[in-house]
Every structure is written in structure tokens, then in C-alpha cells.
Amino acid sequence: MINIKVVYILWLREMKRFFRAKSRVIGTLGMPLFFLAFLGFGFRGMPIPGLAEGVGYIEFLVPGIIGMSMLFSSMFAGISVLWDREFGFLKEIMVAPVSRVSIVIGRIAGGIMTSLFQAILILSISILMGFKITGISSLLWAVVFLILISATFIGLGLIFASRMRDIHGFSLIMNFIIFPLFFLSGAVFPFDNLPGWVRGLSYIDPLTYGVDGLRGALIGISSFPLIYNFTILVISSVAMVLLGTYFFEKSEYV
Amino acid sequence: MFYFRCVIGNQLSAANIECDLLMCIIKVKNLSRHFDGFVAVDNISFTVKKGEIFGLLGPNGAGKTTTINMLSTLLKITSGHAEVAGFDISKNKDNVRRNIGMVFQEPALDNKLTGRENLDFHAMMYGIDTVTRKARIREIFDLVELTDKADVLVENYSGGMKRRLEIGRGLIHRPRLLFLDEPTLGLDAQTRRHIWEYIKKLNKENGISIILTTHYMEEADYLCDRVAIIDHGKIVVMDSPKKLKDILGGDVVSLETDENPEKFISLLKELEWIKTIKKHDGFLDLTMDNGEKKIPELFNIAQSVRTKISSISLHKPSLEDVFLHFTGKTILEQEASQGEKNKKLMMRRMGR
Ligand SMILES: Nc1ncnc2c1ncn2[C@@H]1O[C@H](COP(=O)(O)OP(=O)(O)O)[C@@H](O)[C@H]1O
Ligand SMILES: [Mg+2]
Numbered sequence: 001m002i003n004i005k006v007v008y009i010l011w012l013r014e015m016k017r018f019f020r021a022k023s024r025v026i027g028t029l030g031m032p033l034f035f036l037a038f039l040g041f042g043f044r045g046m047p048i049p050g051l052a053e054g055v056g057y058i059e060f061l062v063p064g065i066i067g068m069s070m071l072f073s074s075m076f077a078g079i080s081v082l083w084d085r086e087f088g089f090l091k092e093i094m095v096a097p098v099s100r101v102s103i104v105i106g107r108i109a110g111g112i113m114t115s116l117f118q119a120i121l122i123l124s125i126s127i128l129m130g131f132k133i134t135g136i137s138s139l140l141w142a143v144v145f146l147i148l149i150s151a152t153f154i155g156l157g158l159i160f161a162s163r164m165r166d167i168h169g170f171s172l173i174m175n176f177i178i179f180p181l182f183f184l185s186g187a188v189f190p191f192d193n194l195p196g197w198v199r200g201l202s203y204i205d206p207l208t209y210g211v212d213g214l215r216g217a218l219i220g221i222s223s224f225p226l227i228y229n230f231t232i233l234v235i236s237s238v239a240m241v242l243l244g245t246y247f248f249e250k251s252e253y254v
Numbered sequence: 255m256f257y258f259r260c261v262i263g264n265q266l267s268a269a270n271i272e273c274d275l276l277m278c279i280i281k282v283k284n285l286s287r288h289f290d291g292f293v294a295v296d297n298i299s300f301t302v303k304k305g306e307i308f309g310l311l312g313p314n315g316a317g318k319t320t321t322i323n324m325l326s327t328l329l330k331i332t333s334g335h336a337e338v339a340g341f342d343i344s345k346n347k348d349n350v351r352r353n354i355g356m357v358f359q360e361p362a363l364d365n366k367l368t369g370r371e372n373l374d375f376h377a378m379m380y381g382i383d384t385v386t387r388k389a390r391i392r393e394i395f396d397l398v399e400l401t402d403k404a405d406v407l408v409e410n411y412s413g414g415m416k417r418r419l420e421i422g423r424g425l426i427h428r429p430r431l432l433f434l435d436e437p438t439l440g441l442d443a444q445t446r447r448h449i450w451e452y453i454k455k456l457n458k459e460n461g462i463s464i465i466l467t468t469h470y471m472e473e474a475d476y477l478c479d480r481v482a483i484i485d486h487g488k489i490v491v492m493d494s495p496k497k498l499k500d501i502l503g504g505d506v507v508s509l510e511t512d513e514n515p516e517k518f519i520s521l522l523k524e525l526e527w528i529k530t531i532k533k534h535d536g537f538l539d540l541t542m543d544n545g546e547k548k549i550p551e552l553f554n555i556a557q558s559v560r561t562k563i564s565s566i567s568l569h570k571p572s573l574e575d576v577f578l579h580f581t582g583k584t585i586l587e588q589e590a591s592q593g594e595k596n597k598k599l600m601m602r603r604m605g606r
Pocket of ligand 2: 315318319320359435436
């Protein structure tokens with residue numbers, strides 16, 4: 001059912017495209033780095049309500065910004081099916097005698113890799129800025145969370161892509177899906193500060209558990225236990241990937 | 255028995271098309287496709303024989319691409335039935351896909367990859383092993399004369415080069431059947447010639463069956479063994495280009511004569527190679543086969559009765575005339591009115 005060679009070649013294509021488009025690499029890094037720099041320095045030393053004892057704002061912010069970068073790049077990777085469709089290449093993929101699941105897995109593998117690359121770059125820059133991580137095992141845990149966040153949102157991106165005819169709807173999705181998911185997740189402030197009913201929405205935003213998991217892994221302080229975040233993200237990523245595959249298979253791409 | 259019916263059984267009332275698998279690479283029966291109530295392909299039936307170049311000829315919006323996309327499993331069918339290379343297009347998609355090569359109407363290359371990487375991608379998607387892949391890709395680049403551009407990014411290719419690369423790509427996995435959707439759309443005359451020769455060669459030397467769509471009359475005429483003229487989603491008529499043109503009764507020789515060619519006409523009426531004679535304001539229109547060979551004879555006859563011929567013209571029927579004959583419009587007029595219709599549709603959609 002899943003053809004490894006097909007997954008590999010689709011992954012390889014994503015890698016080549018990504019690393020050839022230098023402007024894309026730099027462009028996608030821009031926003032998270034600006035957020036990190038301006039929020040980080042802007043609120044430095046200010047008392048932020050809801051922050052755990054002994055946690056500086058930058059320490060709190062870095063995992064959040066990495067989660068945000070994951071959200072953006074993964075949603076983009078899922079929706080980029082529409083770009084392939086716009087430029088005709090999707091037909092070449094779809095007419096090949098390979099299972100549709102392999103195609104989806106290939107795209108997800110490529111998307112995870114490019115997102116992960118960006119996240120690790122941001123983390124490295126943060127470390128240069130003075131962010132401290134506790135050790136290798138915390139880094140490994142972080143990578144696990146990054147992969148799960150990415151799979152979840154690539155799946156979601158695929159669902160949106162299958163519902164849209166062209167890329168013009170992208171700004172709608174940007175403003176009404178991606179940004180709310182980002183702010184609800186507590187990436188830049190503790191979501192406990194949100195009013196009650198909005199906090200309810202935070203609880204159904206998978207990124208909430210992604211960011212919290214990253215905090216747990218990287219700085220050792222989180223709202224929920226690590227295993228709890230992990231379980232929820234495993235469920236959300238499996239569900240989103242299955243749904244994404246289902247919608248991808250169902251729609252026509254010519 | 256079956257074979258015989260397949261060869262002669264191409265009448266439009268295709269309900270009784272029988273075609274043996276050994277003979278036919280495509281069988282289509284009552285195939286339709288609707289888009290939200292709009293009928294893009296309307297109950298068409300046809301067969302394509304092995305080793306044949308079959309053409310779908312029709313104006314823009316006739317439903318050619320939709321047909322091709324259904325046959326190649328990219329679009330779902332609304333109703334009907336079709337088999338490609340012996341496999342049902344709805345039930346056995348992977349087997350259909352394995353046996354076909356596809357060249358789309360619009361470019362379907364990854365511009366950010368080189369030519370070689372595009373072909374590599376394709377070969378790997380079709381499960382060709384590394385050694386074979388390298389050899390075939392080299393072969394293909396030679397064939398489409400792009401060896402020196404193999405490692406250039408496709409975004410730097412010209413339109414004709416992209417087209418050639420795409421045709422080459424469609425052949426890497428050695429398909430039995432090649433789909434060509436408007437293979438020469440938007441190319442200059444010279445490149446078009448080149449690609450025509452290339453298509454002929456593929457068909458002759460490698461025995462690949464080809465189904466192509468076009469709205470260029472000369473293209474269908476030059477390349478296709480058989481042509482189905484398609485308009486508004488329906489097949490209007492289907493036969494070899496020669497037979498289609500023969501329907502119109504052969505060449506028209508138009509003579510401009512002096513006032514009273516009555517004697518001349520009576521002599522012409524005795525000739526059995528002249529099929530029809532029409533007189534209209536000083537002109538005589540005669541239909542016949544091989545008009546160019548008969549013109550000297552016409553002069554001799556005219557001279558014998560002292561009728562003066564002041565001008566002469568020969569018109570060989572083209573597929574354009576066939577299209578006009580069957581639809582009452584030229585293909586250009588048809589496209590213009592189709593454009594109008596689409597504009598109206600758009601306006602309605604935009605709520606005006
Ligand atoms: N995805 C689609 N949605 C709605 N209408 C479509 C779609 N694809 C094609 N059509 C319509 O179907 C008709 C046939 O289109 P097409 O098969 O592309 O024609 P051709 O290839 O002969 O130019 C056109 O009127 C076109 O507007
Ligand atoms: Mg078309």
C-alpha cells in the first residue's frame with residue numbers, strides 16, 4: 001500500500017525545491033525571528049501574569065515561536081498541493097500508478113523535513129541569543145513534538161487544499177485559521193490569561209499541546225504532563241493525516 | 255468475426271460497438287461527464303485500434319480534455335463505461351495508469367527541477383530500477399534532442415523544448431498507449447512540424463497507439479488514421495480524414511465562363527467523372543475526384559465548343575469543410591460563440 005520509493009522521490013523533490021529557493025528559506029524564517037526578537041526584547045523583564053516561577057519571558061517565548069513556525073510552515077506544506085495544481089505538476093503525480101496514500105505520505109515526509117529544518121534553525125539562533133536547553137534528551141523530545149505538530153497541520157492543510165479550487169483563498173485561511181490557532185495556543189502568552197470561553201477554544205487547538213510539550217521538553221516547565229501532551233498530539237496527528245488522505249483521495253485535481 | 259465488426263463498425267450509432275481486446279486499446283461506450291449540471295461530454299462512444307493514431311478534433315470547449323482526463327483516470331465519469339488497455343477506467347485505475355503515457359494540454363513539469371530530474375522523478379514514480387532508468391533517460395534525451403539541456407532547470411526551457419521533454423517523459427515507462435492533449439498548441443510552425451514527424455515516427459517504429467486531441471484541422475488531417483469530430487460534448491462524425499472529406503463529394507473546380515456556356519454544360523453532363531454541376535452568376539462549380547488532373551481536359555472540351563474560360567480555381571475539401579458541413583459553422587465561429595457563452599456564464603456567476 002505504501003510504496004517507500006514513491007515516498008522517497010516525493011520527499012526528495014520537496015528537499016530540492018526547498019533548498020533551491022533561498023528566498024523561501026529566508027522568507028519563512030523572517031516572521032518567527034522578528035516575533036522572537038521584538039516580543040522577546042520588548043517584554044523582557046516585564047512581569048507577565050501566569051508565568052511560572054523563575055521563568056523568564058524569552059525562555060517562555062522560544063518554544064512558542066518554534067511552535068508557530070511549525071504551524072505556518074506545515075499548513076503551507078499541506079496547502080502547497082494547490083500550487084502544484086496551479087502549475088500543472090499535480091496531474092503528473094496523480095496519473096502515476098501509485099497508491100494515493102504514498103503520495104500523501106511523501107508530501108507529509110517532505111513537509112516535516114522542511115519544517116523541522118526551520119525549527120532547528122530558530123532554536124539554534126535562540127541558543128545564540130542566550131536560550132538554554134537542559135540536554136540531549138530534551139532535544140530529542142522536542143524533535144518528537146515537532147514531528148507530531150507538523151504532521152497534524154500538514155494533514156489540516158491537505159483538508160483545506162481539497163476544499164479550495166485555487167490559491168486565492170489562502171489569505172482567508174491565513175487570517176481566520178492560522179492566526180487564531182497561533183494565538184489560542186498560548187505561544188506568546190499563557191493562555192490562562194484568555195477569557196473563559198476563548199480558553200475553551202484553546203483546549204481544542206492541537207498547537208496548545210504542541211507548544212506546551214515543547215516547553216516541557218526544552219525548559220522543563222509545562223502546564224500539562226509531557227505524556228499527556230504527547231498522547232493528544234499522537235491522536236491529532238494520526239486523525240489529521242487520515243482525514244487529509246481521505247479528502248485528498250476524494251477530490252479531483254485537474 | 256469480432257475483428258471484422260471492429261474494423262467496419264465505427265458507425266455513430268455505436269451502441270453495438272464490439273471490439274476484441276486483441277484489436278482495441280480503447281473502448282468507450284456512452285461516456286458522459288457533467289460539471290454541476292453542465293454537460294461537458296455527452297454520451298460519446300468510440301474505439302481506438304491498436305497501432306492507430308486516433309484524433310479528437312473540435313473547437314475549444316468541445317469536451318476533448320475532459321474526455322482525455324476521464325480516460326486517464328484523472329476525472330471521475332458521470333455515466334457510461336470505458337476500457338483502456340483492457341482495464342475498466344473506474345474499477346481498475348492503477349492498471350490503466352500503468353499502461354498509458356500522458357502529455358497534458360498545459361505544461362505539467364516541475365520548473366524548479368532540471369530536465370533530468372523531471373525524468374528521474376517520473377521513472378521512479380513508475381518503479382523503474384536505477385540501471386534501466388539511467389539508460390532510458392539517456393535514450394530519451396537523445397530522442398527528443400535535449401541532451402545538451404538535460405541539466406538545465408526547466409524554467410529556462412523554451413515552449414517547444416518543454417513540449418518535447420514532456421513527450422519524452424510520457425515514453426520512459428514504455429506505455430502501450432500515448433495520450434497527447436493538443437500536442438502542438440501555441441508552438442511555432444517549425445516546431446510543430448518537428449513534433450508531427452516525431453509523433454509519426456513513434457507510431458510507425460515503436461507501434462505505440464496514440465490518441466490525440468487538437469483544434470488544428472491540418473494536424474488531424476496529417477497525423478490521424480481516424481478522426482472523431484466533437485462539438486458541444488458530442489461526436490458529430492467519425493472516420494478516416496479521407497473518407498470524411500469524400501462525404502463532401504470530392505474537389506470543387508470553379509470555372510468562370512462567358513455568357514452562354516449551354517453547349518459546354520451539355521457536354522460536361524455526359525462525363526461520368528463529374529459528379530455535380532452547379533451554375534451561379536457566371537460561374538460553374540463542378541465536383542470531381544482528382545480535380546487538378548482533370549483541369550486540362552476541361553479546357554479542351556471548352557475549346558471544342560468555343561466557350562471561353564476566363565478563370566479557374568480548384569478547391570480541395572479540408573476537414574474544416576467537413577466540420578462546417580456537419581455543424582453549420584466553421585471551427586473559428588464555433589470558438590467565438592463558445593467564448594461568448596463562457597463570458598455570459600461568468601457574468602451570471604458573478605451575479606450580474
Ligand atoms: N472543472 C470544470 N468545472 C466546470 N466546467 C468545466 C470544468 N472543466 C471543463 N469544464 C467545461 O467543460 C467544457 C469542455 O471543456 P474541455 O474538455 O476542456 O474542452 P476542450 O478540451 O475541448 O477545449 C468547457 O465548456 C469547460 O468550460
Ligand atoms: Mg482542451
